[in-house]
Amino acid sequence: SGTAVANYYPALLEAHHSDINLLLLTADRPARLRRTGSNQTTDQSNIFGAFVRASFDTDKDLDLSKVLSGSGPVHVNLQFDEPLLDQDNSDWLSGIRVKTREIGKAEAIEINTDSKKSLVIVGHDRAGFSVAEIEKFASDLAAPLIAEDPLVFEGAIAHAPIVLSDEKARVALAAETVFVIGRTTLSRSINAYIQGAKKVIVIDPRTEIIDTSRTSDEIYTQIPRVKVPLDIDQSWHELWKKYEALAAIALSVLPEWSEAELATVIAEELEDDTALFISSSRPVRDFESFAVPRSGLITYANRGLAGIDGNISTALGVATQHSESYAVIGDLAFLHDISALANPTQDNLTIIVVDNDGGGIF
Numbered sequence: 001s002g003t004a005v006a007n008y009y010p011a012l013l014e015a016h017h018s019d020i021n022l023l024l025l026t027a028d029r030p031a032r033l034r035r036t037g038s039n040q041t042t043d044q045s046n047i048f049g050a051f052v053r054a055s056f057d058t059d060k061d062l063d064l065s066k067v068l069s070g071s072g073p074v075h076v077n078l079q080f081d082e083p084l085l086d087q088d089n090s091d092w093l094s095g096i097r098v099k100t101r102e103i104g105k106a107e108a109i110e111i112n113t114d115s116k117k118s119l120v121i122v123g124h125d126r127a128g129f130s131v132a133e134i135e136k137f138a139s140d141l142a143a144p145l146i147a148e149d150p151l152v153f154e155g156a157i158a159h160a161p162i163v164l165s166d167e168k169a170r171v172a173l174a175a176e177t178v179f180v181i182g183r184t185t186l187s188r189s190i191n192a193y194i195q196g197a198k199k200v201i202v203i204d205p206r207t208e209i210i211d212t213s214r215t216s217d218e219i220y221t222q223i224p225r226v227k228v229p230l231d232i233d234q235s236w237h238e239l240w241k242k243y244e245a246l247a248a249i250a251l252s253v254l255p256e257w258s259e260a261e262l263a264t265v266i267a268e269e270l271e272d273d274t275a276l277f278i279s280s281s282r283p284v285r286d287f288e289s290f291a292v293p294r295s296g297l298i299t300y301a302n303r304g305l306a307g308i309d310g311n312i313s314t315a316l317g318v319a320t321q322h323s324e325s326y327a328v329i330g331d332l333a334f335l336h337d338i339s340a341l342a343n344p345t346q347d348n349l350t351i352i353v354v355d356n357d358g359g360g361i362f
């Protein structure tokens with residue numbers, strides 16, 4: 001209770017902005033002690049405000065089944081009164097079940113596009129959609145795909161942030177319609193490209209409840225089915241591949257020991273089914289820019305608000321769910337959460353710390 005509860009805020013904000021499930025259980029003193037000056041007693045009942053989808057303040061049994069089947073964070077503040085049970089061995093937590101979200105089922109909605117040069121750009125968390133459904137969407141559109149997380153999209157155009165940092169390339173590669181799935185938060189050049197696009201269509205369920213002021217030519221909350229022109233421009237994909245190859249040549253002359261090299265080698269060497277947690281800010285950008293696209297990895301990053309707090313903790317949590325896991329964490333982010341190592345560590349987690357004199361991006 002007390003200030004301890006406020007320590008949930010970073011995780012809460014990440015979960016809110018990513019729209020992922022998080023159940024926050026806080027212990028509290030009985031309500032009658034609030035505002036009495038009682039030790040470590042504050043008002044915890046609505047402490048997480050609008051960032052939780054539901055909040056409960058109780059000293060009784062609760063049926064959480066309805067709220068836990070939705071998405072986003074839920075807070076349950078549990079008041080305990082003396083006498084506290086000193087030998088309560090009931091394992092009530094293991095009875096809590098969170099239903100898997102049913103997201104990404106394409107609505108019956110179908111859109112016609114007359115665009116013969118479409119491009120799909122996918123934000124890091126894919127707005128919750130699966131890789132397979134996004135790949136199918138891009139393939140239906142005959143569109144090249146750019147992914148902030150190239151480690152899960154084998155067919156993505158590599159090094160897109162580097163290619164698009166050149167204004168001439170942005171002009172040469174101008175699409176008729178750009179489909180943006182999720183949020184693109186990593187690369188200025190990709191955002192400049194999107195801003196300069198003739199038509200932008202956003203697909204992200206969070207536009208309904210979180211990013212409600214997001215604007216675009218069109219916005220969908222689910223992946224639509226698309227009807228495309230019969231005479232798609234076949235040279236469109238080849239043009240992107242040409243620029244990708246030019247970027248790869250430029251990158252081949254980088255100094256051997258560099259952050260670019262680190263991201264490239266890690267992306268290449270990790271075995272399939274390995275989990276990889278990547279911290280903000282440079283590490284996640286390095287993978288986006290330098291990694292050669294592949295599939296087979298299960299990637300994680302706190303991209304809800306890109307917090308550098310709690311990153312070791314996140315990686316430790318990830319490791320509990322995978323047999324082999326790695327984390328690439330900046331030195332500042334590592335120091336920020338170093339107390340997490342006081343927890344029991346995971347033998348199956350290897351942390352790679354990028355020692356680059358922390359926070360250079362600022």
Ligand SMILES: Cc1ncc(C[n+]2csc(CCOP(=O)(O)OP(=O)(O)O)c2C)c(N)n1
Nearest residue numbers: 281282306307308330331332333358359360
């Ligand atoms: C809690 C929090 N504080 C500050 C920031 C702003 N911030 C983003 S990246 C960064 C520096 C991270 O440094 P480091 O972990 O060494 O990685 P790199 O310098 O390689 O990006 C900071 C301070 C943040 N995202 N989250």
